[in-house]
Structure formats: C-alpha cells, structure tokens
Amino acid sequence: EISLEPTRQRKLPVLDLPLAPPEDAMRNGDFVVSSRSDVTVLHRYRATSALDYRIERLDSIHRDRALLLPTGFNPRAALLAQQWRATARRDEDVIQAALALFRENFSYTLNAPPIGRDAMDDFLFETRAGYCEHFSSAFTVLMRAAGIPARIVIGYQGGYWNPLGNYLVVRQSDAHAWSEVWLDGRGWVRIDPTGA
Numbered sequence: 001e002i003s004l005e006p007t008r009q010r011k012l013p014v015l016d017l018p019l020a021p022p023e024d025a026m027r028n029g030d031f032v033v034s035s036r037s038d039v040t041v042l043h044r045y046r047a048t049s050a051l052d053y054r055i056e057r058l059d060s061i062h063r064d065r066a067l068l069l070p071t072g073f074n075p076r077a078a079l080l081a082q083q084w085r086a087t088a089r090r091d092e093d094v095i096q097a098a099l100a101l102f103r104e105n106f107s108y109t110l111n112a113p114p115i116g117r118d119a120m121d122d123f124l125f126e127t128r129a130g131y132c133e134h135f136s137s138a139f140t141v142l143m144r145a146a147g148i149p150a151r152i153v154i155g156y157q158g159g160y161w162n163p164l165g166n167y168l169v170v171r172q173s174d175a176h177a178w179s180e181v182w183l184d185g186r187g188w189v190r191i192d193p194t195g196a
Contacts, residue, residue, distance in 0.1 A: 066149030081145035
C-alpha cells in the first residue's frame with residue numbers, strides 16, 4: 001500500500017515486478033505503472049508485486065529498443081565499447097570492463113561539470129564526475145554500443161523505516177538511477193555503475 005505525495009507526473013512507484021496495475025492505472029510492456037492522469041493530490045493505491053521473478057525471453061521489439069543509440073553521438077564511447085566487444089568472450093566480460101573503467105578516478109557529485117553534445121564522451125573521458133544519471137547513462141550507452149541490450153531504471157534506493165507506525169518513508173532524496181542489462185538465460189540483471 002502506497003501513499004504518494006503529488007508529483008504532477010503519471011508514474012506510480014511499485015516494487016519489482018508488478019503483477020497487475022493498481023485500480024485506475026495501467027502497466028506497459030516494460031512493467032512501468034502509470035496513473036491515467038497526473039498525480040496532483042495525495043494518491044493512495046495498492047499494488048501486488050513478485051519480488052522473485054525471471055523474464056525468460058526478450059522479444060525483438062524490446063531488444064531493438066534496448067540496443068538503440070542516436071546516430072553520430074558519443075563516438076569515443078562507441079569505439080571503446082566496440083574494442084571491448086572484439087576481445088570479450090562473454091557479455092559479462094564487457095560489463096566487467098565497463099565497471100573497471102568507472103572504478104578509475106571517477107567521482108560522485110551533485111554539482112556535475114557541464115557536458116556538451118557528446119555528453120557521455122565528455123563524462124567518460126573528460127569530466128569523470130557526475131551523479132547517478134551520468135553513471136547509468138554512460139554505462140547503458142557503452143553496453144548498447146557493445147551490442148548488449150541495456151536500459152536505465154529510475155527509482156528509489158533506501159528509505160527510513162518507522163517501527164512505531166510500521167511503514168517505510170521514501171523521500172525524493174532517495175531517488176536513484178541504475179542500469180539493467182539483458183543476459184540470455186538470466187533476463188534483466190541490475191547493475192549499479194554509480195556504486196562501482
């Protein structure tokens with residue numbers, strides 16, 4: 001059961017993997033749950049989720065979307081990912097190469113330096129400083145350029161448990177972004193490059 005403060009958006013936070021959308025809401029093919037209208041007042045809803053699950057197959061539409069990159073952007077990132085792919089035996093090797101890169105002199109900051117048109121190249125090779133959206137976006141671009149389906153997930157990490165009221169308070173300051181990669185035989189696998 002969730003009590004959501006007004007967000008002026010339609011997305012409704014739920015735990016993975018929502019089995020059915022709450023009343024007066026819908027769930028898309030990526031299992032994102034949305035209200036039928038913007039949440040402009042306190043909104044209470046119930047959702048049932050499967051916390052232990054596996055998606056066996058990635059259909060061609062979702063695979064193509066999870067490999068899509070804009071043409072002509074971030075050439076340095078694309079070249080690096082293609083070099084990893086050429087020497088890697090498995091997708092996991094490419095993932096580990098990317099995480100090793102993030103462990104080298106990258107720093108987390110909410111005051112990220114400005115980045116330009118090739119934002120992921122700027123982040124990966126110039127500024128090396130940013131927040132979770134920078135890390136997850138760069139990781140996802142690298143994976144897609146290496147031919148590994150990947151997506152960015154935005155949600156919440158953490159919260160404060162109130163033992164007297166028996167509820168969890170999740171604040172906007174708990175917002176976080178991470179990535180998921182599709183690995184055959186395992187499905188969508190969470191990777192948090194910010195934590196690297």
